[in-house]
Amino acid sequence: xxxxxxxxxxxxxxxxxxxxxxxxxxxxxxxxxxxxxxxxxxxxxxxxxxxxxxxxxxxxxxxxxxxxxxxxxxxxxxxxxxxxxxxxxxxxxxxxxxxxxxxxxxxxxxxxxxxxxxxxxxxxxxxxxxxxxxxxxxxxxxx
Numbered sequence: 166x167x168x169x170x171x172x173x174x175x176x177x178x179x180x181x182x183x184x185x186x187x188x189x190x191x192x193x194x195x196x197x198x199x200x201x202x203x204x205x206x207x208x209x210x211x212x213x214x215x216x217x218x219x220x221x222x223x224x225x226x227x228x229x230x231x232x233x234x235x236x237x238x239x240x241x242x243x244x245x246x247x248x249x250x251x252x253x254x255x256x257x258x259x260x261x262x263x264x265x266x267x268x269x270x271x272x273x274x275x276x277x278x279x280x281x282x283x284x285x286x287x288x289x290x291x292x293x294x295x296x297x298x299x300x301x302x303x304x305x306x307x308x
Contacts, residue, residue: 225274
């Protein structure tokens with residue numbers, strides 16, 4: 166009976182060690198690679214969705230052998246999919262964008278995750294691509 170309790174305690178200890186893990190988390194404020202100068206302090210935009218979130222998950226065996234990667238591109242694609250509407254043809258962008266990376270480490274594997282959070286805004290009265298920019302009139306030739 167005492168041996169059975171000892172084996173049970175040892176088994177529970179081993180299970181706890183196998184399923185124990187830790188996690189890490191970092192948050193980054195990234196500026197996009199393409200920038201535009203638009204003043205959002207005026208009434209020239211509307212918020213499509215504040216605090217939109219997208220995620221991307223990965224999987225690594227033994228913490229080093231990647232089977233699936235978590236990346237910012239997939240997280241942004243997930244964010245746009247979560248909007249539930251197409252932004253195609255609209256003058257919309259992500260504002261106040263933050264990326265966070267977190268990983269849960271377990272004994273046999275790890276699960277990395279990338280999360281992107283942003284406000285989706287649409288510019289109002291933005292010139293469309295179809296409208297040509299007006300050029301100054303050419304003065305008549307001098308006689």
